[in-house]
Amino acid sequence: MALTLHNVSHFYLERQVLDHISLHIGTGRFCCITGPSGCGKSTLLRLVAGLEKSTGGAILLDGAPVSARSGQIGMVFQEGALFPWLTARKNVSFGLEMQGFKPKVLADLTEEYLSLVGLKQFAEYYPNQLSGGMRQRLAMARSLAYNPSLVLMDEPFASLDAQSRNLMQAELTRIWRETKKTVVFVTHSIDEAVFLADQIVVLSSRPGQVKADIPIELPRPRLRTSPAFVRYREQILALIENSEGTNEW
Amino acid sequence: MLEQAVLPELTDLPRKKRNKRWLDLGLPVLSLVCFVSLWELSVRLKLFALPTPEETMKTFLRLLVYGDPLYAKNLLQLTGASLWIVAKGCGAAFGLAIPLGVLVGANPYLEKLTHPILEIFRPVPPLAWIPLAYLMFSSLPGPTRYVQAFVVFVGAFFPAVVNTLHGIKVIDPTYIQAAKSCGASSCQVLRRVLLPGSLPSILTGIRIGIGIGWMCCVAAEFVGGRMGIGFYIWDSYSTGGRAPEIISGIIAIGIVGYLLNAGIIWLERRLLPWR
Ligand SMILES: Nc1ncnc2c1ncn2[C@@H]1O[C@H](COP(=O)(O)OP(=O)(O)OP(=O)(O)O)[C@@H](O)[C@H]1O
Ligand SMILES: [Mg+2]
Numbered sequence: 134m135a136l137t138l139h140n141v142s143h144f145y146l147e148r149q150v151l152d153h154i155s156l157h158i159g160t161g162r163f164c165c166i167t168g169p170s171g172c173g174k175s176t177l178l179r180l181v182a183g184l185e186k187s188t189g190g191a192i193l194l195d196g197a198p199v200s201a202r203s204g205q206i207g208m209v210f211q212e213g214a215l216f217p218w219l220t221a222r223k224n225v226s227f228g229l230e231m232q233g234f235k236p237k238v239l240a241d242l243t244e245e246y247l248s249l250v251g252l253k254q255f256a257e258y259y260p261n262q263l264s265g266g267m268r269q270r271l272a273m274a275r276s277l278a279y280n281p282s283l284v285l286m287d288e289p290f291a292s293l294d295a296q297s298r299n300l301m302q303a304e305l306t307r308i309w310r311e312t313k314k315t316v317v318f319v320t321h322s323i324d325e326a327v328f329l330a331d332q333i334v335v336l337s338s339r340p341g342q343v344k345a346d347i348p349i350e351l352p353r354p355r356l357r358t359s360p361a362f363v364r365y366r367e368q369i370l371a372l373i374e375n376s377e378g379t380n381e382w
Numbered sequence: 383m384l385e386q387a388v389l390p391e392l393t394d395l396p397r398k399k400r401n402k403r404w405l406d407l408g409l410p411v412l413s414l415v416c417f418v419s420l421w422e423l424s425v426r427l428k429l430f431a432l433p434t435p436e437e438t439m440k441t442f443l444r445l446l447v448y449g450d451p452l453y454a455k456n457l458l459q460l461t462g463a464s465l466w467i468v469a470k471g472c473g474a475a476f477g478l479a480i481p482l483g484v485l486v487g488a489n490p491y492l493e494k495l496t497h498p499i500l501e502i503f504r505p506v507p508p509l510a511w512i513p514l515a516y517l518m519f520s521s522l523p524g525p526t527r528y529v530q531a532f533v534v535f536v537g538a539f540f541p542a543v544v545n546t547l548h549g550i551k552v553i554d555p556t557y558i559q560a561a562k563s564c565g566a567s568s569c570q571v572l573r574r575v576l577l578p579g580s581l582p583s584i585l586t587g588i589r590i591g592i593g594i595g596w597m598c599c600v601a602a603e604f605v606g607g608r609m610g611i612g613f614y615i616w617d618s619y620s621t622g623g624r625a626p627e628i629i630s631g632i633i634a635i636g637i638v639g640y641l642l643n644a645g646i647i648w649l650e651r652r653l654l655p656w657r
Contacts, residue, residue: 184559201562208563214556218578218656227574228564259656279564 134195134205134282134315135160136181141190142340143176150176152340153190158332163309163316165326167369168336168344174319175211177341178285181317182208194283204232207276211287211319213268215260221271222247222256228279246278249308266297273305277312286318290325302328306353323373327365328355335372345372433626441626442633450627453614457634464599464610465638467527471534472595479539479591480584483546488576493547500543508537508598512605526607530599537598538591545590549583550576582654589646596639611635 136158143151150173158164166174180187183201192199199206207228215224226243234242247253250270252263260268269289276284290298302325309316320326326333330349337344347369351361418435425434433441442457449456486492515532519525553576561575603612615631618624650657 179559182559182563184562202565202567204565206563208560210556210560212554212556214554214560216557216560216575216578218581218654220656227561231561231565231570231574261656276563 136283136315136317137191137193137196138181139191139193141177141180141187141192143173143180143185144188149340151180151187152342154336154341154343156334156343156346158315158317160315161313162331163318163329164332164334165330166317166319166334166336167321167323167326167373168341169338170321172336172338173341174336175287177336178208178287178317178319181283182206182285184208204228204279205281205283207279207281207284209269209272209276209284209286209289211289211291213260213272213289215268215272215275217260220257220259221252221263224260224271225274225278228275232279234279242278246274249277250274250304265292266301269293269301270304273308277308277314280312281314283315283317286316288319288321291321298325303354305329310353323366323369324357327351327362327369328357333369335369345369431625433629438626438629438633442630445627445630450614452621453617455614457611457630460609460611460614460631461634461638464596464603464612467530467610468534468592468595468599471531471599472538472592474531475535475538475591475595476542476588479542479587480546483543483584483587484550484572484576484580486543487547487550487580488572500540504540504544506536508533508594509601511536512602516606529605530602530607530610533598533602534595538595541590541594542584542587545583545587546580549580549587552583553579582650582657585646585650585653589643589650592642592646593639596635596642600635611638 136156138154138156141151141154142149154177156164166177168174176185179185181192181199183199183203183206194205216227219227222243225246226239229239229242244253247256250273252267252271252274255263255267260271263271269292272289273286290301293301306329318326318329320329327349333345333347333349334343335345335347336342347365349365351359351365355362421432421435424430425432446457449459453460482496486496511533512529515529516525519528519532522528557575557579558571561571566574599610600612600615603610604616607613611631611634615628615635618627618631
């Protein structure tokens with residue numbers, strides 16, 4: 134499913150958070166969005182998910198306006214946002230229930246996605262009994278299980294240590310290639326963005342504007358030490374540094 | 383796996399556990415023993431004009447098993463009558479307070495609308511309603527029953543409504559967005575997010591409400607009527623200061639209050655396994 138943003142602007146009261154954002158993300162592409170803290174990345178995802186309405190501009194999924202109820206969009210929140218009162222299994226089946234799947238299909242899909250993220254043995258655990266990495270995988274399973282064609286992820290790995298983070302990135306790449314979804318992934322880590330993305334969008338701050346939209350043409354699986362990888366990293370780092378100067382990143 | 387499970391058995395872990403179990407059981411018993419000893423001592427030293435613990439215990443057991451011939455009722459019947467009033471008052475209070483709390487908590491306009499009323503009536507002691515309640519229900523046959531249930535209602539209502547409201551308000555909005563992003567309707571958000579998310583607070587409200595309702599009931603029974611444990615205590619006093627009966631009544635009230643609280647805590651554990 135292709136996502137198009139056309140001159141999207143957003144205000145909170147008097148304050149402009151997003152300023153004429155225009156983007157195109159093709160079907161099945163992996164797009165990473167990066168930018169300074171507070172530049173409006175989470176806001177942008179909420180707009181795309183249809184959770185808030187943008188003040189101006191158009192957000193189109195395959196040419197049609199978005200709606201949260203359609204089941205076309207899955208969202209992984211910055212804080213995970215798993216329901217603490219539901220077990221891992223019930224968290225995964227939540228979206229399926231909301232989409233009105235039949236019980237039999239629902240049960241099968243739940244098991245399938247629990248094993249996809251390697252949490253089959255932990256199906257009856259509550260989120261607070263899981264580790265940080267497990268919780269992130271569970272949040273991914275919850276938003277993937279009802280088979281949305283567009284997945285929005287808001288810094289899902291920010292709280293993980295470097296090692297689990299690399300593992301999760303590899304894992305996500307695998308899942309993405311298996312399920313062929315369009316992904317919009319917000320991250321502060323340039324390394325993560327270059328590792329994952331087909332396309333990196335750099336936002337500037339106050340109000341958030343598209344500063345650069347760079348296609349990443351690297352073969353997969355990617356090697357962080359390859360010269361091409363390092364070149365991309367430096368290109369993006371330079372972009373961020375020369376503009377923001379003293380800004381908090 | 384197996385080794386890990388077996389190893390601690392060989393160390394001093396079991397002994398520590400056993401010590402802990404003794405403490406869990408021993409300390410409460412110790413506190414009761416101390417209390418009864420102090421009571422015995424104060425009676426012997428003639429500090430208060432009270433019956434001895436032994437005398438009281440005998441009366442308590444006699445009241446429990448044979449009942450009081452003056453009233454032809456035993457302690458269970460007396461507390462049972464009071465509990466029935468509490469059940470009615472609390473039932474009505476929770477039936478109204480919980481839906482109201484959910485609505486008000488979920489809607490900022492409703493909150494502004496109800497805030498002044500809730501905040502003005504909340505600090506009024508439920509017993510202050512008794513005279514007005516007698517006037518309100520004077521046209522009904524046997525107004526006392528209604529008055530008592532009403533006082534319980536007032537006592538239980540505010541903790542329930544305030545806790546429910548608070549429970550809804552502190553739900554992380556991200557949970558609501560997460561549900562919506564999965565395609566939940568407003569009704570599904572209410573049933574699947576707001577209610578389970580606020581259930582801990584609702585149960586706290588119920589627990590506090592029942593506790594206050596029970597106190598209010600006993601107090602309301604002092605004022606009128608011819609039933610219930612509160613009436614029994616007051617009447618035992620008026621008919622000639624029957625101290626052992628009064629203390630037995632107090633003990634019964636305490637035990638029932640304790641059991642009510644423990645019951646809700648048990649329920650909380652069952653309903654909130656994720657806590
Ligand atoms: N619900 C809201 N009401 C008012 N202002 C908001 C709201 N949500 C976000 N903002 C403001 O919008 C701006 C962008 O916030 P947003 O959360 O989108 O930033 P972000 O790029 O995701 O930051 P971070 O990288 O720290 O997560 C911030 O200045 C924030 O204060
Ligand atoms: Mg954010």
